[in-house]
Amino acid sequence: MDRLDAMRLFTRIVELGSFTAAADDLNLPRATVTHAIKRLESTLGAQLLQRTTRRVRTSRDGEVYYNHCLRLLADMDAVEADFREATVQPRGRLRVDLPAQMARLWLIPTLPAFFARYPLLELDIGTGDRFVDLLREGVDCVLRVGELPDSGLVSRRVGTLEQVTVASATYVRKQGMPQTLADLQGGHHAVNWASPTTHRSESLEFMVGRKRREVILPGHVTVSGVEAYMGCCEAGLGIAQFPRYRVADGLANGRLREILPTMPPPSLPVTVLYPPHRQMPARLRVFVDWLVELMAKQL
Known part of the structure; x- marks a missing residue:
C-alpha cells in the first residue's frame, strides 16, 4: 500500500x-x-x-x-x-440515504436510465428519515424533504414538492366535503402527524393567497411514520397532507378526495446534504445533477 x-x-x-x-x-x-x-x-x-x-x-x-x-x-x-473528468466516465460506489417513499415511487424507477448514462457507478441506497451522520457512517449524501436545521453540511436545493390535503372517499361520504377553513374546523378530524424527532403533533397548513394559515383539528390517532399516516388516512380516520406524487394514484382512482384545492399546503423544499469538499467528487456531482433533472421533469 x-x-x-x-x-x-x-x-x-x-x-x-x-x-x-x-x-x-x-x-x-x-x-x-x-x-x-x-x-x-x-x-x-x-x-x-x-x-x-x-x-x-x-x-x-x-x-x-x-x-x-x-x-x-x-x-x-x-x-x-x-x-x-473531461474524458473519463465517473466511477465508483456512492452511498446515499433517501426518504423511503421517494426512493420507491420516484428515484428507483429511473435508475436504469441513470446507469445507462453512468455505467461505471454503483449506488448503495439506504432509506429512512432518521438522522444520518454522514462522516461517521460513510454516507456521501442524503436527500431530505422540508425545512432543515443548520448542520454544517453543504446543502443544495434540488426542487420543491407540491403538497395536497386529502381524505378518503369513505370519510368524505360520512363527514361531508369542507368548502372553507371554517367548515374544516366545524366537526372534522385529522390524522395527526407527530415529528419523529420532537414528538410534537404538527398542525395542518394552508396557503390562503400568500398567507400561511395553520389549523389544528382533533384526531383519534397520532402517528410518526409515513406508512401509518397514509394507512390511517385511507382507513377514513381523518384528513391528512401529503406530497402530491405520494397520493396521485389514490386521487386518480377515487380512493382519496382532495380537500380545499384552492388553499393547498405550502410546497416542501427538497434538499441534498453532503460533506464539504474542496473538489466535489465527480460521482457525487453527477448524482446530484441527476436529482435536479428528475425534480424538474417529474415532481
Whole structure:
C-alpha cells in the first residue's frame, strides 16, 4: 500500500471510528488495515490512533496528521479530476440515504436510465428519515424533504414538492366535503402527524393567497411514520397532507378526495446534504445533477 492509499485509509478510520468499519468500507482485509496503520505510524515516528474497546480516536499527533491528510488528498483529487473528468466516465460506489417513499415511487424507477448514462457507478441506497451522520457512517449524501436545521453540511436545493390535503372517499361520504377553513374546523378530524424527532403533533397548513394559515383539528390517532399516516388516512380516520406524487394514484382512482384545492399546503423544499469538499467528487456531482433533472421533469 503506497503512502497516498495509507493516508486515505487513515482518514476513513478516523471518520468511521473503527478499523473494521474502514476495512469494510474500502473492501480490505482487517489484517491489511492494521498492518498499514502500524507501518504508517512507524514511518512518521508517532502514534496516530488511540484504540479503546468501543472506539478508535486520534491522538494529538493523529489529529494534526488527519487535517494535513484532508488538505493533501483534496488537492490530489482536484488535480486528478482536472485531467480525468473531461474524458473519463465517473466511477465508483456512492452511498446515499433517501426518504423511503421517494426512493420507491420516484428515484428507483429511473435508475436504469441513470446507469445507462453512468455505467461505471454503483449506488448503495439506504432509506429512512432518521438522522444520518454522514462522516461517521460513510454516507456521501442524503436527500431530505422540508425545512432543515443548520448542520454544517453543504446543502443544495434540488426542487420543491407540491403538497395536497386529502381524505378518503369513505370519510368524505360520512363527514361531508369542507368548502372553507371554517367548515374544516366545524366537526372534522385529522390524522395527526407527530415529528419523529420532537414528538410534537404538527398542525395542518394552508396557503390562503400568500398567507400561511395553520389549523389544528382533533384526531383519534397520532402517528410518526409515513406508512401509518397514509394507512390511517385511507382507513377514513381523518384528513391528512401529503406530497402530491405520494397520493396521485389514490386521487386518480377515487380512493382519496382532495380537500380545499384552492388553499393547498405550502410546497416542501427538497434538499441534498453532503460533506464539504474542496473538489466535489465527480460521482457525487453527477448524482446530484441527476436529482435536479428528475425534480424538474417529474415532481
